[in-house]
Amino acid sequence: MTDTAFEIAFKNAYGRAPEGAWAAPGRVNLIGEHTDYNDGFVLPFAIPQTTRAAVARRDDGLLRLHSAAMEDGVVELRIADLAPGATEGWARYPAAVLWTLREAGHDVGGADLHFDSTVPVGGGLSSSAALQVVTALALTELYGVELSRQDMAVLCQRSENRYVGAPVGVMDQTASACCTAGHALHLDVRALAQRQVPFDPEAEGLVLLVADTHVKHAHADGAYGERRAGCERAAELLGVPALRDIAPADLDAALAALPDDTLRRLTRHVVTEDQRVQDVIELLDAGRTAEIGPLLTAGHASLRDDFQVSCTELDVVVEAALAAGALGARMTGGGFGGSVIVLTTAPTAPDVAQAITRALPQAVPFSTAPAEGAHRLW
Ligand code: GAF
Numbered sequence: 001m002t003d004t005a006f007e008i009a010f011k012n013a014y015g016r017a018p019e020g021a022w023a024a025p026g027r028v029n030l031i032g033e034h035t036d037y038n039d040g041f042v043l044p045f046a047i048p049q050t051t052r053a054a055v056a057r058r059d060d061g062l063l064r065l066h067s068a069a070m071e072d073g074v075v076e077l078r079i080a081d082l083a084p085g086a087t088e089g090w091a092r093y094p095a096a097v098l099w100t101l102r103e104a105g106h107d108v109g110g111a112d113l114h115f116d117s118t119v120p121v122g123g124g125l126s127s128s129a130a131l132q133v134v135t136a137l138a139l140t141e142l143y144g145v146e147l148s149r150q151d152m153a154v155l156c157q158r159s160e161n162r163y164v165g166a167p168v169g170v171m172d173q174t175a176s177a178c179c180t181a182g183h184a185l186h187l188d189v190r191a192l193a194q195r196q197v198p199f200d201p202e203a204e205g206l207v208l209l210v211a212d213t214h215v216k217h218a219h220a221d222g223a224y225g226e227r228r229a230g231c232e233r234a235a236e237l238l239g240v241p242a243l244r245d246i247a248p249a250d251l252d253a254a255l256a257a258l259p260d261d262t263l264r265r266l267t268r269h270v271v272t273e274d275q276r277v278q279d280v281i282e283l284l285d286a287g288r289t290a291e292i293g294p295l296l297t298a299g300h301a302s303l304r305d306d307f308q309v310s311c312t313e314l315d316v317v318v319e320a321a322l323a324a325g326a327l328g329a330r331m332t333g334g335g336f337g338g339s340v341i342v343l344t345t346a347p348t349a350p351d352v353a354q355a356i357t358r359a360l361p362q363a364v365p366f367s368t369a370p371a372e373g374a375h376r377l378w
Contacts, residue, residue, distance in 0.1 A: 010054040010114040013066040013074055018054035018114070019142060024134035024374035025050045026119035027126045027175035028210060028341055029332045030184050030199070031292075031299050032277040034307055036169030037228050038235070038270045039190035039242035041277040044171055045199060045370035046179035047210075051117040051130035052377065055138040058110035063098055065091045068116035079110055084163045093128055094135040096163030100155050101139060108143045122216040124331070124338020129172035132156040137177070137374045149373070150192055153177040167225045168334075179373040186281055190244060197284050199370055204289045206327075207349040208341060209365040211356050213313040215337030224334055227307060231270060234263040243270040269306040273299060293328025293343050300330035309335030316359050317342075324348070324355035 010018045025046035032042035058064070063082070065075040067090060075091040082099040094113060101108045113135065119127040136152045139145075147155070153173035160166050160173075170189060179185045183196035201208045235243050238254050243266075246254045251271045255264045276299050280292045300318050304310035314331040317340040321329040329342040342365065344352045353365040 014112045019056045021054045021377040022138040023050040023052045024130045024176045031280045036171040036189045039244040040274040042171045043184045044175035045184040048371040049118040053134045054114045062110045064112045066114045093131045096159035097135040100159035106145045123212040124333030126172040129176045133176040149177040181372040211363040211365040212339045214362045217337040230266045234267045265306040269302045296328030296330045320355045320359035324352045
């Protein structure tokens with residue numbers, strides 16, 4: 001079925017009809033933060049908010065990009081000129097995907113793409129991964145390229161690492177490409193092994209709220225890369241391939257072997273966070289979702305105190321939610337701003353939501369639940 005307004009927006013930008021339309025969701029990470037680039041475990045789910053792309057192929061070596069949210073009109077790029085660092089602004093993300101597909105030897109040519117999105121930009125809900133994944137899915141399907149969803153996610157991650165210059169892990173792109181409705185995705189990043197874990201808060205009388213602090217974060221900034229470099233340095237000093245290889249039972253010995261407090265804090269966060277992912281999964285599998293609350297809150301404390309990627313606004317929202325009776329709350333995503341997730345019982349949810357907005361007026365919580373991953377619309 002075609003969405004007429006969306007199709008018309010494509011026609012207005014390009015003067016012809018699209019060949020099809022695709023959608024890719026943002027994500028909430030339930031638990032497992034800053035563990036993906038340590039070869040560890042994550043547990044994200046797709047949210048109902050998506051980025052959509054209406055697309056038609058071109059055969060003249062041009063990539064043309066248009067976004068309903070931007071005022072820069074149609075951005076026209078020559079595929080032959082695409083190179084890391086050569087593209088500015090939001091257009092870097094789809095350009096990066098086309099460049100990376102071609103670098104990987106896939107026979108993908110030019111296209112006109114029109115985007116719109118309901119994923120809050122800079123809200124820590126992976127708006128950029130949604131943009132990358134919807135581009136990758138549309139181009140591979142239109143050009144008949146066979147790529148598994150996990151390989152597509154890895155390719156999108158590579159495009160962000162190499163073309164955009166942000167040293168992110170693979171969680172967000174995998175969530176957008178591979179999640180399914182009613183499930184959180186347990187990803188073992190080292191093995192790239194996936195399991196869909198049933199997660200339906202509503203069925204257990206619970207509500208999961210998302211509160212965007214509207215404090216903007218940017219992963220190309222140095223702080224994310226510094227944390228990542230610190231983790232890699234700690235692993236090297238400990239003689240393991242990645243911090244994932246430190247078992248919780250060996251954590252004290254590992255901490256004692258590290259030369260400074262920063263590396264000790266980073267290591268403690270990653271090792272305890274990997275364990276929290278396993279503990280949350282056990283509770284979800286046992287149908288004891290309400291009991292994951294304290295693990296979410298412990299994850300926040302670890303990100304705030306040990307990994308040091310929280311900020312005042314995130315902490316204020318977490319504290320307000322807990323004081324109003326939430327079962328658990330934590331920042332989600334890379335941090336330095338973005339969103340908080342809050343688990344609460346259904347009857348307490350209105351009070352919790354009110355308390356959050358009272359504490360931070362720009363944070364207006366909405367409830368969410370696991371939605372489907374990237375898909376073709378028509
Ligand atoms: C950002 C990154 F993109 C992810 O790869 C992940 O590292 C996350 O921060 C922190 O868990 O969303």
